[in-house]
Amino acid sequence: MDRAPEGYPWEDVSIVGFIKRYLGDKNSPLSLATSNPILLPELKQALVDSQRTDVLSAQASLIAPVFQNAADCFQRLPQEVLELIQALLPSHSVANARLASRSFASLPFSQAFWASRFDSYQERGFCFEATDPSYSSIAEQRNRDWRILYEKTGLLLISSLEMKNRKRIWDLLEDLAELLEGPLSNDSLVRTLQAFPVKPSKAWRPVGGDFSAQPADRFPCGAKCREIFEQTVSISAPIRAIKISFRRLSGQQYISGIRFILEDHQEVTLGYIVTTNERMLDIGAGCYRITGFITAVSPRGIMALRAVTDKGDVSPWVGSWKENPQTLRLCMKETIHEIKGRFDGFKMVSLAVPSYLNPLFPSDSRGEHLPLRTTGLWYPNIPAPSHHLHEGTFTGRQIPLYEYRPLVHIMFGGLKGHMLQYLTRISVTVSKTAIVGIDFFYDDDAPVKCLQACPATATGDYTTRIPFHIDGPAGERLTGIQADTGAFASAHDCSNPYNYGAITSLKVTTNFKPVPFTFQPSAILQLRLPVGPCIRQRSRKAEIVPGMTLTGIYFMHDPKFGMLSMGCISEDLTAIENGLHQSLEDEIRCRIIG
Structure with a gap:
């Protein structure tokens, strides 16, 4: 394995990301x-x-x-x-x-x-x-x-x-x-087609695809996800079984509906039910009440689900979960009695639970979308409870819940930090005046030669890279990563990803080099800079407390511009080595039943 990953599955939905990813490859x-x-x-x-x-x-x-x-x-x-x-x-x-x-x-x-x-x-x-x-x-x-x-x-x-x-x-x-041969129908669906997407009601806590608005002269071309119908169902009795319906298009299996079979064998259906293509959520014998869903979401809609019950049980995945960002956003501390789904002509594009319910992982007192670990759309999986994300230093933490902004984490330290001893070089890719990708290189004895924190899909000159050497085999370890962001005055429209924090500089420190090394793209004269001044925002430095080791980074991904905002991940490797860590399922069970 020479490089991982070459690209992210959701990039192909964006025509720009698709072309940039494959241009020149015969x-x-x-x-x-x-x-x-x-x-x-x-x-x-x-x-x-x-x-x-x-x-x-x-x-x-x-x-x-x-x-x-x-x-x-x-x-x-x-x-x-x-x-x-x-x-x-x-x-x-x-x-x-x-x-x-x-x-x-x-x-x-x-x-x-x-x-x-x-x-x-x-x-x-x-x-x-x-x-x-x-x-x-x-x-x-x-x-x-x-x-x-x-x-x-x-x-x-x-x-x-x-x-x-x-x-x-x-x-x-x-x-x-096949989709046209047997038209799907559900009399309970309410038509809600809007010329342009509107912000979801504050009464609901949603998870869904990419509803980003397009310019008027392009609508509906380029729209990744469209809401045509919506439906709200009530679940008043214990549940005996949950069955998920799927429809197939373009080689992908999409969730089209959910069928709840209640204790008295009555059924509550949400969305389009396809009895010939259903899979049951395996939650064991007996009846239960639902307290949440772990969801995997693509820009096109809901792709996979896991159910969480009032007994603390978590079902295995049903659907395409490996290829899509995942979130715990719909996991509540109380029983869910109402669920809202939004749909296009054949599939579920979003799922929501009432916002008055107490989340299983509570937000902060100011109502911001924290903690990131349990509300963000994470890829390739949800960070473990042992991962400290230093959320206060992440400038992208203010993104609205209804926006599709995957958070990608890459653990350059590997499992239990065993890859740190092989790390020899960091290479930063720049485009215009922003950092759009980071590569981590390892020596010949490592099982992986290179890990790519972000594929170079940003617009601009990808050949400009800034190297930084690190002597992992001799014991040199990263001790700090600080990413400063900037917003360009010419980027006034809200759809421009630069408003969420293009990374304009990156400071790195190690235990061998306490003086920060700064990756500063604006200092490279041959780069073509955007028109207009850049409003820079200095982020807080993540404090790595004694006993913790920097083992990973995470960033907000945009298929056109690459990296937007970045944070670091630290772990207590001693506790992990001694087995003192929880799995996600154990954490959920403990929070529900104590």
Whole structure:
């Protein structure tokens, strides 16, 4: 592993972030998406090459003797029925059936079977020229060696960008056709479509996708998430089970609705329920009451959920949680009796609980969104209870809860700080007059050679980097990181991420170098600076108390500009080494039941 990560999953939603991430990479999705999926001379040649030169009369398939096995229920079926079942199954299911049943294992793969692989619902359905009479006559189809065509198109999927792009588009259209084929409906949904998003009511504590407003001349183009309907449900009785419905689009599984099955077997439904594609939250036997949800959210909406009960139980994840920022924002100290969901045409875009409930992790007395660990959208996971975030020094802590601003943490010290001994260099990437990325480099004995705190997706010249050497193998350790921010006078509109604190300088100290080393991009003469003065804001220095070790950093991520605001993470490595630390589940259980 040379580098981690190359990019963040939510960047592809932003067209600027997507292009910047893949520009210049010939094997990237950007190159794939620009390949012509219609003109495929290789496929035309494969159709010609798969034609048999000798016209063969129809032959009966040779069926091997069927093994007698009392446990094989399929042996009672006629061979013609078995062949029909085999032709209807996708290829991976055919392989499983042949492993599980001798009746299927004894069936040969006939020409009829290979031809079925090109049906519209099978894995070669996108090669429609093979079965469409306007491209291949009935005589040509009868005289085709379908197995050879299957093998040749499989090779094209490896070598041809045009073929890969056609399959990509075909898969997208299949998802879209499925959504249009069975329109979703819920009579309880209230239409709330606005020309532009409005701030959520203070009566609700929300978690949702990116509703950032777009300029009037671009709406709705570029909108990452849109609210069309909303629904509020009441849950007055204990819950027996919770089932989550999913809908698929563009290779992603989105949560579309939640079905609460109550103690008396009555049902409360929120959103679009798809009984054919549901997964149950595993919370164990017995009835319970809900006190919160741990959520994973993409810019498009709610992607995964964990439920928290009044007994302190926490369910496993259901949905796509590894690829998306997560938050504890909807975890309450009391039972939740009302839940509000917002939806677009097929999926849930936000989830909210009443704000009058006491949060499981209380905010400060001034009503600010603290602590960050339990209200922010964290990636790749929620920081452990042992991670001290020094929130008072983080200038981005004032962001509104309704904004989609992922907080990314990277533990350059590794598990229990074991990577600190390998750290040899820090490299800061600058663009214009701001710091947009930091790389941590390790010596050859380390399991990871480089960790990237932020991919270089910011606008500007990415080739300018400022190095700082550190002798981790000799015992040198970072003792302080202070990030100063600035807002540019020309960036007056609220949608400009620089208003949240572009990092304009970074001071680093170590136990070997107590005098701060300052990364100062504005001192580099060749950089093109923004028009207008820069209003600088000096942040407070994080105090690393004795016994604590600096092992990580976190920052607010923007797909266009890179890093916005930064904080540091420290840990008590001695306590962790001795096993004196809690898991997130243990922390939740202790707060609920004491």
